[in-house]
Amino acid sequence: MLLxxxxxxxxxxxFISQLERVLGKEAVKITTGEAGENLHDWRRHVxxxxxxxxxxxxxxxxxxxLKTCNESSIPVVPFSTTTGxxxxxNTPEKxxxxxxxxxxxxxxxxxxxxNCFVEPGVTHETLNQHLHKTGLWFPGDPxxxxxxxxxxxxxxxxxxxxxxxxxxxxxxxxxxxxxxxxVLYTAGKDRRPRKSAAGYNLTKLFVGSKxxxxxxxxxAVRLYARPAICSVGICPFQTVNKAxxxxxxxLQCSVPIAKIEFLDAATVAACNHYSKLTLVESxxxxxxxxxxxxxxxxxxxxxxxxxxxxxxxxxxxxxHAPEEQKKIWASLHSAxxxxxxxxxxxxxxxxxxxxxxxxxxxxxxxxxxxxxxxxIFGAVMGHVGDGRFHCIFLVDESNQDEMKxxxxxxxxxxxxxxxxxxxxxxxxxxxxxxxxxLENECGEVAVNTMIAIKKALDPKGIMNPNELFPKx
Amino acid sequence: MLLxxxxxxxxxxxFISQLERVLGKEAVKITTGEAGENLHDWRRHVxxxxxxxxxxxxxxxxxxxLKTCNESSIPVVPFSTTTGxxxxxNTPEKxxxxxxxxxxxxxxxxxxxxNCFVEPGVTHETLNQHLHKTGLWFPGDPxxxxxxxxxxxxxxxxxxxxxxxxxxxxxxxxxxxxxxxxVLYTAGKDRRPRKSAAGYNLTKLFVGSKxxxxxxxxxAVRLYARPAICSVGICPFQTVNKAxxxxxxxLQCSVPIAKIEFLDAATVAACNHYSKLTLVESxxxxxxxxxxxxxxxxxxxxxxxxxxxxxxxxxxxxxHAPEEQKKIWASLHSAxxxxxxxxxxxxxxxxxxxxxxxxxxxxxxxxxxxxxxxxIFGAVMGHVGDGRFHCIFLVDESNQDEMKxxxxxxxxxxxxxxxxxxxxxxxxxxxxxxxxxLENECGEVAVNTMIAIKKALDPKGIMNPNELFPKx
Numbered sequence: 022m023l024l025x026x027x028x029x030x031x032x033x034x035x036f037i038s039q040l041e042r043v044l045g046k047e048a049v050k051i052t053t054g055e056a057g058e059n060l061h062d063w064r065r066h067v068x069x070x071x072x073x074x075x076x077x078x079x080x081x082x083x084x085x086x087l088k089t090c091n092e093s094s095i096p097v098v099p100f101s102t103t104t105g106x107x108x109x110x111n112t113p114e115k116x117x118x119x120x121x122x123x124x125x126x127x128x129x130x131x132x133x134x135x136n137c138f139v140e141p142g143v144t145h146e147t148l149n150q151h152l153h154k155t156g157l158w159f160p161g162d163p164x165x166x167x168x169x170x171x172x173x174x175x176x177x178x179x180x181x182x183x184x185x186x187x188x189x190x191x192x193x194x195x196x197x198x199x200x201x202x203x204v205l206y207t208a209g210k211d212r213r214p215r216k217s218a219a220g221y222n223l224t225k226l227f228v229g230s231k232x233x234x235x236x237x238x239x240x241a242v243r244l245y246a247r248p249a250i251c252s253v254g255i256c257p258f259q260t261v262n263k264a265x266x267x268x269x270x271x272l273q274c275s276v277p278i279a280k281i282e283f284l285d286a287a288t289v290a291a292c293n294h295y296s297k298l299t300l301v302e303s304x305x306x307x308x309x310x311x312x313x314x315x316x317x318x319x320x321x322x323x324x325x326x327x328x329x330x331x332x333x334x335x336x337x338x339x340x341h342a343p344e345e346q347k348k349i350w351a352s353l354h355s356a357x358x359x360x361x362x363x364x365x366x367x368x369x370x371x372x373x374x375x376x377x378x379x380x381x382x383x384x385x386x387x388x389x390x391x392x393x394x395x396x397i398f399g400a401v402m403g404h405v406g407d408g409r410f411h412c413i414f415l416v417d418e419s420n421q422d423e424m425k426x427x428x429x430x431x432x433x434x435x436x437x438x439x440x441x442x443x444x445x446x447x448x449x450x451x452x453x454x455x456x457x458x459l460e461n462e463c464g465e466v467a468v469n470t471m472i473a474i475k476k477a478l479d480p481k482g483i484m485n486p487n488e489l490f491p492k493x
Numbered sequence: 494m495l496l497x498x499x500x501x502x503x504x505x506x507x508f509i510s511q512l513e514r515v516l517g518k519e520a521v522k523i524t525t526g527e528a529g530e531n532l533h534d535w536r537r538h539v540x541x542x543x544x545x546x547x548x549x550x551x552x553x554x555x556x557x558x559l560k561t562c563n564e565s566s567i568p569v570v571p572f573s574t575t576t577g578x579x580x581x582x583n584t585p586e587k588x589x590x591x592x593x594x595x596x597x598x599x600x601x602x603x604x605x606x607x608n609c610f611v612e613p614g615v616t617h618e619t620l621n622q623h624l625h626k627t628g629l630w631f632p633g634d635p636x637x638x639x640x641x642x643x644x645x646x647x648x649x650x651x652x653x654x655x656x657x658x659x660x661x662x663x664x665x666x667x668x669x670x671x672x673x674x675x676v677l678y679t680a681g682k683d684r685r686p687r688k689s690a691a692g693y694n695l696t697k698l699f700v701g702s703k704x705x706x707x708x709x710x711x712x713a714v715r716l717y718a719r720p721a722i723c724s725v726g727i728c729p730f731q732t733v734n735k736a737x738x739x740x741x742x743x744l745q746c747s748v749p750i751a752k753i754e755f756l757d758a759a760t761v762a763a764c765n766h767y768s769k770l771t772l773v774e775s776x777x778x779x780x781x782x783x784x785x786x787x788x789x790x791x792x793x794x795x796x797x798x799x800x801x802x803x804x805x806x807x808x809x810x811x812x813h814a815p816e817e818q819k820k821i822w823a824s825l826h827s828a829x830x831x832x833x834x835x836x837x838x839x840x841x842x843x844x845x846x847x848x849x850x851x852x853x854x855x856x857x858x859x860x861x862x863x864x865x866x867x868x869i870f871g872a873v874m875g876h877v878g879d880g881r882f883h884c885i886f887l888v889d890e891s892n893q894d895e896m897k898x899x900x901x902x903x904x905x906x907x908x909x910x911x912x913x914x915x916x917x918x919x920x921x922x923x924x925x926x927x928x929x930x931l932e933n934e935c936g937e938v939a940v941n942t943m944i945a946i947k948k949a950l951d952p953k954g955i956m957n958p959n960e961l962f963p964k965x
Contacts, residue, residue, distance in 0.1 A: 133745060133851040176694070189694065190662060205942055209935045212914055219916055219934050220943045220961055221706075222648070222661065225697030234693075246747045273605060275718045275785075313747075379605040442684055444691055462691050463681040470677055470950065471692045477949035478942065489692055 031093050032072040032117075040075055040117075043085040048076040071098070071118040078123055080196060080204060080238040087236065087483075088202030090117050096486045097200075099174075099236045101141045104165035116483075119236060121170070127151050128239060135244045136193055141170035141237060157244040160185040160279075164354040170237040176229025180350075183272075183406030184279040184311065185245060192228050196239035200479045205235065226474070232485040234478045248279075248311035250318045253340040253349055254325075256308070257301040259333050261285060261389045261401070264304040265382040267332035268405045272378050274328065276321050280309035281406035285389055288356055288400040295359030296352035301335070306405075307353060309346075353402075360400045360413050367398075367415040372431055372445065375409045380441035385410060388434050395430050397423070408443075435461075459489070503565045504544040504589075512547055512589075515557040520548040543570070543590040550595055552668060552676060552710040559708065559955075560674030562589050568958050569672075571646075571708045573613045576637035588955075591708060593642070599623050600711060607716045608665055613642035613709060629716040632657040632751075636826040642709040648701025652822075655744075655878030656751040656783065657717060664700050668711035672951045677707065698946070704957040706950045720751075720783035722790045725812040725821055726797075728780070729773040731805050733757060733861045733873070736776040737854040739804035740877045744850050746800065748793050752781035753878035757861055760828055760872040767831030768824035773807070778877075779825060781818070825874075832872045832885050839870075839887040844903055844917065847881045852913035857882060860906050867902050869895070880915075907933075931961070 032051075040049045052070050072095075077083045090097045096116030125142025132155045139148060146166045149158050161172055161179040172179070173195060178187040185191070194208035206212065207223035227234060258264035268281055283306055284292065290302045308325065312318035326337065340346050352359070361369050376384055385401060392399035392412070403410035412434065414427050435445045439462060460468050472490055475482070512521045524542050544567075549555045562569045568588030597614025604627050611620060616638045621630050633644055633651040644651070645667060650659040657663070666680035678684070679695035699706060730736035740753055755778055756764065762774045780797065784790035798809065812818050824831070833841050848856055857873060864871035864884070875882035884906065886899050907917045907930075916934060932940050944962055947954070 131849065131851060133741070134849040135745075136849075186662075189697065190658075199938070199942070203938045203941075205938045206936055207939065209916070209939065212911075212916060212934070220931050220940065221946060222697050222701055223935075223939060223942060225661065225694050226946075229694055246745075269605070273607075273718075377603065377606040377608075379603060439684075444681070444684060459692050462684070463695075464678055466671070466675045466677045467679065467681065467695060468692065469675075470671070470695060473949040474693060474698075474946055477945040 031095055032115075036089065036093055036095070037073065039089045040073065040086065043089070044075055044077060044082055048078070048082075050074045050076070070115070072115050074118045074120055076120045076123050080124075080198060083119065083121075083124075083198045083236050083238050084202040084204055086117065086119060087198050087200055091200050091202065091481055091483055094481050094483060097236070097483050098485050099141075099232050101168035101171045102144060102166065104163075104167045104171070116486075121168075121236070121238070124238065130155065130157075130244075132157060132244075135246075136241055137244060138194075138239055138241045139169050140239055141168050143170075144168055145172070152244065156247055158247040159191075159242060159244055161188060161191060161242070169242060170240045173228050173240045173242075174230065174232050174237050176231075178404065178407055178409065180282060180353075180404055181279045181309070182404065183281060184277050187407075188242075189225060189228050191243045192224055192240055193243060194241035195224055195227050195237055197227055197235040198238055199235045200481065200484050204238075208241075231488055233475060233488050234484060236484075248313065250310075250312045250315055251279075251343075251346065252310045252318050252322065253346045254308045254310070254322065254337045255300065255305060255340070255349070256329050256334045256337045257289075257303045257305045258329075258335065259303065260386075261304045262382055262386040263332045263334070264306055265385045265405065267329045267334055268306065269378050269381055270328045270332065271325055272406070274324065276324055277311075278308055278321065278325065278406060279311040280307070280404075282307040282353055283385075283401075283403045283405045283410075284353070284356065285401040287398075288360060288402045291359035291363050291400065292352045292356055295362050296348075296355060298352055303335075306334075307349065356400075356402055357413060360415065364398060364415045366417060368418050370414045370416055370427060370431075372412045372434060373409065374434070374438040374443050374445045375407075376438060376441065376443040378408060380443060381405065381408060384438060384441055384443070387437065388412060391430060391433060395426055397427055397430060399430075503567055504587075508561065508565055508567070509545065511561045512545065512558065515561070516547055516549060516554055520550070520554075522546045522548075542587070544587050546590045546592055548592045548595050552596075552670060555591065555593075555596075555670045555708055555710050556674040556676055558589065558591060559670050559672055563672050563674065563953055563955055566953050566955060569708070569955050570957050571613075571704050573640035573643045574616060574638065576635075576639045576643070588958075593640075593708070593710070596710065602627065602629075602716075604629060604716075607718075608713055609716060610666075610711055610713045611641050612711055613640050615642075616640055617644070624716065628719055630719045631663075631714060631716055633660060633663060633714070641714060642712045645700050645712045645714075646702065646704050646709050648703075650876065650879055650881065652754060652876055653751045653781070654876065655753060656749050659879075660714075661697060661700050663715045664696055664712055665715055666713035667696055667699050667709055669699055669707040670710055671707045672953065672956050676710075680713075703960055705947060705960050706956060708956075718785075720785065722782075722784045722787055723751075723815075723818065724782045724790050724794065725818045726780045726782070726794065726809045727772065727777060727812070727821070728801050728806045728809045729761075729775045729777045730801075730807065731775065732858075733776045734854055734858040735804045735806070736778055737857045737877065739801045739806055740778065741850050741853055742800045742804065743797055744878070746796065748796055749783075750780055750793065750797065750878060751783040752779070753876075754779040754825055755857075755873075755875045755877045755882075756825070756828065757873040759870075760832060760874045763831035763835050763872065764824050764828055767834050768820075768827060770821075770824055778806075779821065828872075828874055829885060832887065836870060836887045838889060840890050842886045842888055842899060842903075844884045844906060845881065846907070846910045846915050846917045847879070848910060848913065848915040850880055852915060853877065853880060856910060856913055856915070859909065860884060863902060863905060867898055869899055869902060871902075 051073050075086055099119045101121045121141035124140040126140045128138040130137040144166045145159055160181045163177045163179050173188050173192045176188055197205040199205055207227055286303050289300050289305050310318045310321050389401050398415040400413045416423050416427050438445050523545055547558055571591045573593045593613035596612040598612045600610040602609040617631055617633055618638045624630055632653045635649045635651050645660050645664045648660055669677040671677055679699055758775050761772050761777050782790045782793050861873050870887040872885045888895050888899050910917055
């Protein structure tokens, strides 16, 4: 079963006039086809130049755009902050790109229900500034100041997922414009109960659907009480293995740590250089503890301290001042750029993977060993509290030999992760095609089931085509 | 858009022979059509008598049964413990019922990853006995000793959802036999990472799909560390309103209470009588606190005590011994029967609803007031920690006047719950049709989207027909 690939760009005067009638002339930008007009994301994945970029102001306009595009079978790619790293907003198809950043209202905050409704132009930092006086916050934070609706579309995890869950847990309801222009409320309009079992769970289906089933125009998300106390601790280890074993032991004791981030020695060195830090350059764990009282945080820290000590962890360095903490996390958020800055004229190719806790120590250590034994400069880091890792390889894309080595390295790591019950996500630009990778991971029946759903909800295949189920 | 309703029972000798060839003769029971052969659930919802009941032993046999039924367009209804309350296993269609209780293996327990794989015949009590020595447990518990796969199919919440989440959060992977006999692993075969974003989230789509998209033959679920300390406290209140306001304040302080159950005075009285308790007969909250230390539980209890006192809560009664606690919860689990026992020759009709925290106090108090002002005997109780409530009305179904009053009462409550952003689930046997109720709650576009998914995955409409999207 394959998706229909017969999409043509039929952007003619009549089509443009239709869009202009709906949105107003100023909100319809026709590209000239010159280089530089293509979108690129933070990793500089560059797609084709779209035919048109439209800037709708509300859900009605998005609906009209989709209806118009659907009638003419013209591909549609929604985007907002373009802070993603996996090029999902960079379709290889031409067509209409929808810039959702003008829809930037915080529609409703229900402080006593711990939830709020936001439009696609609202980022988590903007929302948290807005919430400042309420004592609540939205803990989701993938590093960049991403759109919350975009995070929902991507099924983002964020660095604090170990304690607060991922977008799958935190999205309560979505307003979606379907390809035919219909407006869907995945949990019912204005509905925000703590639980519903009415029909199929459409909310969770759309979270992580990456713009392939419709355009998210509003998201209701869960908020949390902002913790009274927040401490950050950094602990270097002798070896990758010991660091990860300490994480595993901590997870198995169910300590509710907000963040556990791992950087290997190469990444720490890159961050020291790039962000002017003076960290010990060895495999290191960065932790954030949240609590309602000093005592609560102290109890967590003491338990983790014991676990780390018994895994040859060195001394913790503690950061209590918000400004210091902010600096630490900002440097981790820039780790990708820090690594990139280590070499000239290279591109950073990434693999993400997610592992069962029990496989973490072995897999991460073997991955690091594989990289060491290759001639490739590679860094390993991860949101280990949630079992997730990234590898970044610096490669000269014009060097065929190097690309081949990276390909083999990547294949080997992916194969081993899958064999140990893990998941490989966003393996893009390296190696196997995404369809094949999806099949490897989920099986042919799962991919066929996903394609059947895609066809049912987007029969003409206009939504973010070539994502998830590419041609090859 | 309506589902095809042209299903016919084509159970002939050829079809039976096909089933017998796959399963063996002893595993294919042909009904004689006599009363009593129909399944009924705990609420005695009675469906039609099936043509055949089959007892498969493994996923291969389930696959062969579905393939055979699909080829002949014969309806299929899977069932296991039949401990449900909403009649989902009681299709009004004839056809093949699949008894999954013989598939009762605990396939795999991964203690260091906190998860396990179980077949449909495994109940949560069986699993927890099996896990006893590991220090882990599965906290899901809807009251009855239900099948874990069945709980996944129903999207069950369980009484400890406030702390441990519902099946939506706790199911990690499902093995599903699709209507055409294909075997789907929603998160990939043997895969159990802590997070995956590979394609659409099929796991969450199938959780709560109520046997309408396929047969769950295995579930991987999350396990938790069994808490070292568990205390149960009971606190009576002056009024319904004050009790629920105390719950709201507790939820808003993010105290991680394992259970908060509410019984109104009528239910407490019924439980006293039925379970031989001596509780104060006023609106009452039943709480369970979990923690790793006495100090942790004491801190939670002290905070909650303050909140309750400021809402005119009376004295807490504490139960520390496991046997005492078990007795309390057993009596709450029997509350439905306790209420039923209050009158002779009546049926208990229920409405469930789920509310945003901020609407809880007002809605529950008004619901209680509505019942008081009617001539109907009604009880209100709820898993309030999760924002969920049940009303039970005792009615003589042959009394048309009484049925009319219950109908109006139910309509009024449902309407108000929906207006305050809540959800009404399982409103069955009373009032509006389920399709209309689904539309009221989710909107027409959502119901059409669900039907499109149903059609895509079950084109012949054989799986649990008339569920979710009935004819009327």
